[in-house]
Amino acid sequence: MDKLEIKNLHVCIENEETKQRDEILKGVNLLLRTGETHAIMGPNGTGKSTLSETIMGNPKYQVTEGEILLNGHNILQDSVDQRARLGLFLAMQYPVEIKGITNAEFMRAAINARRPEKSPMSIREFLSDLDQNLALLNMPESMADRYLNEGFSGGEKKRNEILQLMMIRPKFAILDEIDSGLDIDALKVVAKGVNTMASPDFGTLMITHYQRLLNYIHPDQVHVMMDGRIVKTGDASLAEKLEAEGYAGLRDELGIQVDLVDDDQIPIREAKHRDDACSVN
Amino acid sequence: MTTLAQSIEMHTDWPARLLPQAPKWLAEFRADSWQQALNQQPRRFPKIDYRDWPLFDLKAIPPHIDVPGNLVRKAQAVVILGRKTIKIDLPADLIAQGVVVCDLEEAMTTRAALFEKYFRKCFSNKAQDGLALWQAALVNSGLFIYIPKNVHLSSALKILQLQDSRQEENFINLMIIVLETGAQAEISQEVSTLGDCANAADLRTVIFADADSTLTYTVLDTLSAKTSAHIYRKSQLDQDARVQSTFVEMNQGNVVSEFYSDLLGSGSNAETKVVAITAGKQTQGINTKITNYARHSVGNIVQHGVLLDESKLVFNGIGRIIKGAHAAYSQQENRLLMLSEFVQGDANPILLIDENDVIAGHAASIGQVDRQQLYYLLSRGLTKSKAQSLLVKGFLAESLSEISDKAIADYAISLIERSLFNG
Numbered sequence: 122m123d124k125l126e127i128k129n130l131h132v133c134i135e136n137e138e139t140k141q142r143d144e145i146l147k148g149v150n151l152l153l154r155t156g157e158t159h160a161i162m163g164p165n166g167t168g169k170s171t172l173s174e175t176i177m178g179n180p181k182y183q184v185t186e187g188e189i190l191l192n193g194h195n196i197l198q199d200s201v202d203q204r205a206r207l208g209l210f211l212a213m214q215y216p217v218e219i220k221g222i223t224n225a226e227f228m229r230a231a232i233n234a235r236r237p238e239k240s241p242m243s244i245r246e247f248l249s250d251l252d253q254n255l256a257l258l259n260m261p262e263s264m265a266d267r268y269l270n271e272g273f274s275g276g277e278k279k280r281n282e283i284l285q286l287m288m289i290r291p292k293f294a295i296l297d298e299i300d301s302g303l304d305i306d307a308l309k310v311v312a313k314g315v316n317t318m319a320s321p322d323f324g325t326l327m328i329t330h331y332q333r334l335l336n337y338i339h340p341d342q343v344h345v346m347m348d349g350r351i352v353k354t355g356d357a358s359l360a361e362k363l364e365a366e367g368y369a370g371l372r373d374e375l376g377i378q379v380d381l382v383d384d385d386q387i388p389i390r391e392a393k394h395r396d397d398a399c400s401v402n
Numbered sequence: 403m404t405t406l407a408q409s410i411e412m413h414t415d416w417p418a419r420l421l422p423q424a425p426k427w428l429a430e431f432r433a434d435s436w437q438q439a440l441n442q443q444p445r446r447f448p449k450i451d452y453r454d455w456p457l458f459d460l461k462a463i464p465p466h467i468d469v470p471g472n473l474v475r476k477a478q479a480v481v482i483l484g485r486k487t488i489k490i491d492l493p494a495d496l497i498a499q500g501v502v503v504c505d506l507e508e509a510m511t512t513r514a515a516l517f518e519k520y521f522r523k524c525f526s527n528k529a530q531d532g533l534a535l536w537q538a539a540l541v542n543s544g545l546f547i548y549i550p551k552n553v554h555l556s557s558a559l560k561i562l563q564l565q566d567s568r569q570e571e572n573f574i575n576l577m578i579i580v581l582e583t584g585a586q587a588e589i590s591q592e593v594s595t596l597g598d599c600a601n602a603a604d605l606r607t608v609i610f611a612d613a614d615s616t617l618t619y620t621v622l623d624t625l626s627a628k629t630s631a632h633i634y635r636k637s638q639l640d641q642d643a644r645v646q647s648t649f650v651e652m653n654q655g656n657v658v659s660e661f662y663s664d665l666l667g668s669g670s671n672a673e674t675k676v677v678a679i680t681a682g683k684q685t686q687g688i689n690t691k692i693t694n695y696a697r698h699s700v701g702n703i704v705q706h707g708v709l710l711d712e713s714k715l716v717f718n719g720i721g722r723i724i725k726g727a728h729a730a731y732s733q734q735e736n737r738l739l740m741l742s743e744f745v746q747g748d749a750n751p752i753l754l755i756d757e758n759d760v761i762a763g764h765a766a767s768i769g770q771v772d773r774q775q776l777y778y779l780l781s782r783g784l785t786k787s788k789a790q791s792l793l794v795k796g797f798l799a800e801s802l803s804e805i806s807d808k809a810i811a812d813y814a815i816s817l818i819e820r821s822l823f824n825g
Contacts, residue, residue: 177781205783217778221796221803230792231782268796285782 123192123208123292125176125324127151130187132168132175145171147349148187155292156321160335161328162360163346164368167379169328170214172346173297177211178204191293206235208292212282212299218270224281225251225265228288235289254287258314275302283314294318295326300334312337332364347372348379406532409458410440416460420542420574425510427518435528435538442532449716449748450687452658455630457602458536461570468568470596477809479503479559483596484566484573485543496555502548503559506576509546517546520578523638524608533632537574537606544576549615552584558618558807561591565629568597577607581615581643588618590807595626603631611643613667619647622810624817627654627682634660641667641696648805650814651678651686652821661690665699665730675801676705677814680713680745681821691720694730694760703734706798709745710821716748719764725756732762739797740770741790741822791822 132146145168153159163169175182176189178201188195196204219227228251233241251265258280270278279299286294296315300308315325315338327338335343335357343359344351347368352375353359363371372379404412417432418424424432444453467486474481474489480503481489487505502513509517528534549555565573581587593605603625611617617637625631631653637645649661663672672692680686692701705717721732736749751764771793779789795802795815805811 179777200786201777201780202783202785202789205781211781213778213781217772217774219775219778219793219796221799222792227779227782227792230784230788234783234785234788289782 122321123155123324124190125153125209125293125326126188126190127172127176128188128190130172130175130189131185132171133183133185134171134181142183144185145182145349146175149346149349149351151344151351153293153324153326155324157341158319158325158338159327160340160343160360161326161346161351162330162343162363165330167346168349169346170297173211173295173326173328176204176295177201177209202234205291210286210289210291210294212279212286212294212296214297214301216270216278216282218268218273220268220271222269223266224269224284227269228285231285231289250288254284254314257287257317258284259310260284276304276307279303279311280307280314283311287314287318290318290323292322293324293326295328297328298330299327300329300331308334309337332360335360345371347377352377403454403456404459405453406442406444406458406536407440409460410436413460417539419463420540421507423507425514428510428521431522432539435525435535438529439532439535439539442530442535444532444536447658447687447689448718448750450658450685452632452656452687455656456600457604457630457632459602461572461601464569464571467566473562473564475562477560478562480545480561482543482545482561482563484564484571486566496553499553500548500550501553501555502546504546506541506544506546513546513548516548516580517578520546520580520608520610523610524576524578524606533604533634537576537604537634540572540574540604541576541606542572542574545578547577547579547589549581549585549587551582553582554586555588558588558590560807561589563591563593565593565595565601565603565625566597567595567599567601567626567629570599571601573601573603573605575603575605577605579607579609579617579619581609581611581617583612584614585612586616588806590620590810592622592624592810592813594624595629598626598628600628603629605631605633605635607635609635609637609645611637611639611645611670613641613643615640616644617646618806619645620650620805620807620810621648622650622814623653623657625653625655625657627684629653629655631655631657632659633657634662636660636662636664637672638664638666639670639672639699642669643667644671646673648675648801649677650802650805650810651676651688652814652817653686654682654684656685658687659689661688663692663701665692665694665696665701665727668697668699670696671700673702674704675804676703676707676717677798677801678705678707678715678717679710679818679821680707680715681710683712685714687716687718689718689720690734691722692732693722693724694727694732695724697726697728697730699727700731701733703736704801705734705736705749706801707738707747707749708794708797708818709738709740709742709747711742712744714746716750718748718750718752719766720752720754721762721764722754723757723760723762727757728759730757730760732760733764735765737766737797738768739794740768741794787822791819794818794822
């Protein structure tokens with residue numbers, strides 16, 4: 122069993138307008154094992170995407186405190202590609218478009234990056250895998266020959282992220298709002314792809330706003346993030362409760378002093394003083 | 403390093419020594435060019451000072467040329483090593499239709515009138531141009547390709563041209579391509595260097611595309627690091643003629659290149675794509691110019707370059723529309739990708755328009771690898787060098803994907819990958 126452990130993670134990002142560093146994550150703790158499916162939910166602007174990007178090593182995010190351990194090895198000093206080869210995969214909310222590189226060429230390069238240089242995956246094996254996964258995701262074969270995400274609709278991009286996941290077969294997948302922009306049929310297809318991956322050797326961390334994704338990918342644990350921390354953890358019923366009561370109810374129940382940026386029923390509170398951690402480092 | 407004037411002073415008999423069997427008109431033409439060159443300076447190239455390159459050093463003429471046994475490959479119809487033509491293998495049916503592919507020495511004897519007509523046209527502008535005078539006087543090798551009226555070549559004519567740098571020798575080469583009315587052809591050419599002596603190369607190709615003719619012309623230049631070169635390739639297009647050129651510049655030494663098209667006939671169409679990679683400390687300057695002289699003529703320039711290490715690359719894209727070229731069309735795109743903080747790149751779009759009812763535009767950019775794109779590829783486990791290599795391939799794909807000669811396209815891509823991994 123593999124283990125991804127996040128301990129007391131504090132993360133800053135530079136504010137492009139003020140040029141000051143804002144602390145987004147303020148002590149996140151999380152343990153994910155292979156064979157498990159976790160969901161992180163929370164209102165906008167609370168740090169969910171920051172967490173996923175930080176785990177992957179996006180250089181925009183600076184870790185000021187804490188650890189990210191993969192089977193006990195702290196990956197914070199590892200580069201993005203090293204982390205990926207160690208078994209992490211991030212299905213991105215906004216995958217970039219890259220002209221001139223075909224989907225198939227890219228995926229084969231990604232697969233071979235994990236193999237010894239002298240034994241790349243055979244073209245036959247690759248194509249067989251690709252055909253199977255394209256069919257499962259209801260994607261036409263022509264998607265393999267199109268340039269990477271170029272001109273893809275929102276739904277096609279999300280499917281393409283899952284296609285890569287299925288081809289690369291990492292140990293842990295972080296799905297950053299994989300449900301956004303999908304209609305119900307596309308959501309079912311994407312969920313089917315993720316569920317196909319389920320095995321004792323694979324763990325999923327889903328980031329989502331909505332319960333509806335969890336109707337198709339059933340989580341073992343649901344975590345709620347607010348103001349840069351995980352404030353509550355429970356089973357799938359927690360997500361149903363949130364769906365019924367909203368985040369404001371949980372905030373008030375827990376007594377957390379935080380503004381919900383999309384909550385028009387709650388008066389905007391005065392801005393809190395930021396932690397000093399970012400301005401010091 | 404020797405200047406043009408010094409070379410002329412020191413080697414008054416040089417033109418006669420290079421092609422001793424030249425007919426009288428040619429001998430006189432060359433001697434005259436040599437004399438005129440005394441009064442001309444090599445012209446300037448924007449942003450490239452090539453005058454201290456050893457382009458005008460004349461070397462002794464080696465008496466004998468050894469031909470290695472492994473040079474001849476079946477796929478190539480023509481193989482040339484330095485001054486020596488090693489192979490010309492033209493299908494019998496094309497010979498029967500009047501197609502001519504021969505070296506200059508054969509052309510000046512067996513196709514004398516035709517050769518003289520086009521040779522003179524190749525240097526019609528020499529009076530004001532020291533570089534053209536130099537070439538006119540000293541051409542020592544080359545090819546004459548003639549495709550008669552309405553003849554269509556069913557497969558690509560593949561040419562391998564090797565600069566012989568196994569010893570010190572000047573490589574001053576002329577290729578004349580003539581497509582008569584309605585002719586169609588595809589020509590792909592690989593220009594490379596054999597040996598590692600420091601030499602100069604001076605290459606000139608002139609294409610005459612008569613009315614309704616079509617040419618797809620692909621060149622992969624891979625001259626060695628010890629070769630300083632001047633490359634000049636020009637097309638003259640008559641009514642409704644079409645010339646689609648792709649120049650892949652993978653030279654390793656210092657090079658100035660001129661890729662010109664004159665749209666002389668109405669409805670003529672020239673498309674010039676340039677892909678260039680510079681590495682080490684080399685400098686490459688590329689002037690690509692399409693001049694619309696005629697109504698409804700169409701010119702397109704697409705130049706994509708990648709700079710590595712401490713190299714310098716200059717793209718000058720010049721679209722010129724002459725007064726009277728009504729409804730002409732001129733577009734160009736010049737883009738450079740910098741992969742090192744020590745490189746120098748220039749992408750200069752220049753539009754010179756003397757007519758009103760035309761469509762013209764340009765795009766230019768100089769930038770580094772997109773960070774978001776790089777992050778995306780890294781997040782899938784690709785190493786930085788592999789990710790960069792893919793991004794560069796993607797950047798160059800627009801030009802490379804349309805090369806119809808797959809062998810040249812694949813070879814160009816393998817060279818690009820090698821450059822990137824070595825870098």
